Amino acid sequence: MHGPLPHDLLWGMPRLDAAPAWVHAVLEQGQPVVVRREALAADLVAVGIRGPRRDQRYAAGLPRAAIRRRVSxxxxxxxxxxxxxxxxxxxxxxxxxxxxxxxxxxxxxxxxxxxxxxxxxxxxxxxxxxxxxxxxxxxxxxxxxxxxxxxxxxxxxxxxxxxxxxxxxxxxxxxxxxxxxxxxxxxxxxxxxxxxxxxxxx
Known part of the structure; x- marks a missing residue:
């Protein structure tokens, strides 16, 4: 299986300076991001960050080199x-x-x-x-x-x-x-x- 693939969970997302405060809180807690479908540069993986509320979803790109862990x-x-x-x-x-x-x-x-x-x-x-x-x-x-x-x-x-x-x-x-x-x-x-x-x- 190649990857990362859509729906995989990844750990290692770096800080996103322009993101909302809830995104910073999620990442500081060490929570994973989920791979989504979008064509980005070859060194990036399209991911989504989920917050505690259903309306809290944030799209971003995770550098492949930063991935520390992957769960499919x-x-x-x-x-x-x-x-x-x-x-x-x-x-x-x-x-x-x-x-x-x-x-x-x-x-x-x-x-x-x-x-x-x-x-x-x-x-x-x-x-x-x-x-x-x-x-x-x-x-x-x-x-x-x-x-x-x-x-x-x-x-x-x-x-x-x-x-x-x-x-x-x-x-x-x-x-x-x-x-x-x-x-x-x-x-x-x-x-x-x-x-x-x-x-x-x-």
């Missing part, structure tokens, strides 16, 4: 989730299902952040965000069957398919629209087959 979503898939938040209940419910898919998967979003840092960021209404590595084409029928399985979980579960060309919401691929939204480093694109590199990058 798949490294968190087997971490035992302590606590009774619905998102962690759902993770425990779904782990056997995802282990049986034959694909690499992991935990992102707030649940992944909490598992990686030990900080309590989940609440009773938190969704569970899962990452599924899908290098090969998956049928829309297969996607619809997996979405149906997710409806039995303890909370809403959002799965992001990670393709060679970008990121795609499982629920969107399971739908009936002819075109779907593919998130790439150069912005979102409407495509009919997101596994086709020429179409995705056109």
């Amino acid at each position: 979503p798949e490294q968190l898939a087997s971490v035992e989730a302590e606590g009774d938040w619905p998102a962690l209940q759902a993770l425990r419910q779904l782990r056997p299902l995802f282990d049986a898919l034959g694909l690499v998967w992991g935990v992102g979003g707030s649940a992944g952040y909490q598992l990686a840092t030990g900080l309590t960021v989940l609440h009773q209404g938190s969704d569970l965000d899962l990452i599924l590595r899908t290098p090969q084409h998956l049928s829309r029928g297969w996607a619809a069957e997996l979405v149906a399985e997710l409806e039995r979980a303890a909370c809403r579960v959002d799965v992001q398919l990670q393709l060679p060309t970008g990121g795609l919401a499982l629920r969107e691929w399971a739908g009936t629209a002819r075109q779907v939204m593919l998130k790439t480093d150069h912005g979102a694109r409407l495509v009919s087959n997101p596994w086709q590199p020429l179409e995705a990058c056109a």
